[in-house]
Amino acid sequence: MEPKNYTLISEFLLLGFSEQQDLQPLIYGLFLSMYLTTVFGNLLIILATISDSHLHMPMYFFLFNLSFVDMCIISTTVPNMLLSIQTQSKAMTYTGCIIQIYCFALFACLDNFLLAVMAYDHFVAICHPFHYMVIMKKQLCVLLVLVSWITSALNSLLHSMMVLQLSFCTVVEIPHFFCEPNQLFQLACSDTFLNNMVMYVTGMLLAVCPLSGILYSYSKIVTSICATSSRQGKYKAFSTCMSHLLVVSLFYCTSLSVYLSSSVTQNSESTAKASVMYRVVTPMLNPFIYSLRNKDIKRTLNPSFKRETIIVFFGLSIEKHCRA
Numbered sequence: 477m478e479p480k481n482y483t484l485i486s487e488f489l490l491l492g493f494s495e496q497q498d499l500q501p502l503i504y505g506l507f508l509s510m511y512l513t514t515v516f517g518n519l520l521i522i523l524a525t526i527s528d529s530h531l532h533m534p535m536y537f538f539l540f541n542l543s544f545v546d547m548c549i550i551s552t553t554v555p556n557m558l559l560s561i562q563t564q565s566k567a568m569t570y571t572g573c574i575i576q577i578y579c580f581a582l583f584a585c586l587d588n589f590l591l592a593v594m595a596y597d598h599f600v601a602i603c604h605p606f607h608y609m610v611i612m613k614k615q616l617c618v619l620l621v622l623v624s625w626i627t628s629a630l631n632s633l634l635h636s637m638m639v640l641q642l643s644f645c646t647v648v649e650i651p652h653f654f655c656e657p658n659q660l661f662q663l664a665c666s667d668t669f670l671n672n673m674v675m676y677v678t679g680m681l682l683a684v685c686p687l688s689g690i691l692y693s694y695s696k697i698v699t700s701i702c703a704t705s706s707r708q709g710k711y712k713a714f715s716t717c718m719s720h721l722l723v724v725s726l727f728y729c730t731s732l733s734v735y736l737s738s739s740v741t742q743n744s745e746s747t748a749k750a751s752v753m754y755r756v757v758t759p760m761l762n763p764f765i766y767s768l769r770n771k772d773i774k775r776t777l778n779p780s781f782k783r784e785t786i787i788v789f790f791g792l793s794i795e796k797h798c799r800a
Contacts, residue, residue, distance in 0.1 A: 488573050489566045489649045492557060504561045510760050511554045517763030518543035534612040535601070538594045539766060541621055545590060546759035549583035552576055553654040553755060573655035574636055580654070580755075581632035585682055589624035591724050592686035596620075598720060599693035602713050603700045631678055638671045656751070683731075690724060722765045730754040 493503060521543040525536045553576070560566055568576075600611050639657060642664040650659045657675060661668040694717070701713045730753040 485570060485644045485646070485648065487567045487569050488655060490557070490560060490568055490653060490655070491566060491649055491651045492560070492653045500561050504558060507554055507756070508558055510756055511550060511558070514550050514756075514760040514763075515547055517760070517767070518547045521763050521766060534617045535594070535597050537617050538590060538597060538621070542587070542590045542594070543763065545583050545586045546762050549580065549587065550756055550759045552579040552583065557653045568655065573660075574639060576655045577639055577657060577660075578632045578636040581635045582628050584755075585628035585631050586624055587727065588683060588686045589628060590621075591720075591727060592689045593620045593624065594720055595690040595693040595724070598717050599696055602697050602717070627682075631682060634678065635675065638674055642666050642668065642671065652751070654755075687728065694721070719766050723762050726758050726761060726765075727754075730758050 493499075522540055525531045525540045525543075556568065556572075556576070560568075597612060601608050604611065635657060639660060642660065643666040644663065645665040648660075648663045650656065650663070652659050657671075661671055661675075664671075697713070697717060701710050704710050704713065
């Protein structure tokens with residue numbers, strides 16, 4: 477029996493949101509602004525956690541990793557879409573598509589695990605405050621992040637290898653703004669039953685386990701807060717968790733809407749629009765939520781903005797004086 481050729485095509489065509497030319501400048505400007513806002517916002521949090529010694533704590537170590545992952549997750553899809561609009565070329569190479577699937581699966585899974593790790597950190601801080609520094613040692617924090625990276629990398633490698641087993645007999649058009657595995661399964665010539673099974677089983681395991689940990693942690697946190705007699709203590713504990721609760725709600729609500737929309741309707745355009753909330757809007761809003769709700773981050777960023785403003789002002793003044 478002759479071996480089957482699994483790479484009969486050399487490229488995919490990403491159709492994006494709309495083929496109407498008059499809408500392309502609007503889409504380009506909207507996504508460029510969201511991308512720059514996401515990168516700038518998350519970069520500020522990263523720089524704040526590095527520069528301020530007061531933020532060298534487990535909570536901000538996890539926030540540092542979450543901000544880095546948010547920058548990476550939007551960078552795997554949006555820059556390529558912006559480039560395709562600018563060059564008016566919808567083609568993406570077969571290799572590029574596989575790399576995009578791997579990177580996106582890696583960072584999406586990491587987002588999931590990091591939110592669970594941060595929930596555990598809040599649980600220890602509120603329910604066991606006197607043992608917090610003993611439990612959340614540097615070695616444990618690094619281990620939790622390392623395990624998250626390794627698990628996510630293995631999961632994304634599995635998905636990429638499963639996609640490599642598919643055969644595509646003709647030039648395929650993907651009605652999406654990136655190489656979405658579900659769309660590839662629908663366009664494949666070979667049997668995709670195993671691919672779908674692996675995707676849903678691993679998706680359920682890697683989503684349900686962290687979510688269960690988050691729900692358990694916050695159930696214990698709520699119980700501990702209710703048992704606190706001090707009104708000020710309740711407010712402080714609640715405000716500590718508020719930013720993370722908002723991010724968790726945003727992450728799971730948007731991701732759930734994507735999967736529900738893809739299972740309920742076969743309209744690829746609707747699925748692509750729903751994916752924007754999960755893959756673009758959520759990483760953009762996370763730094764705003766943390767910076768607005770977190771006093772330590774605001775305290776660190778405010779002097780930075782003042783120094784930056786002074787540097788820019790004097791730089792422009794010197795430049796103007798030299799020209800004169």
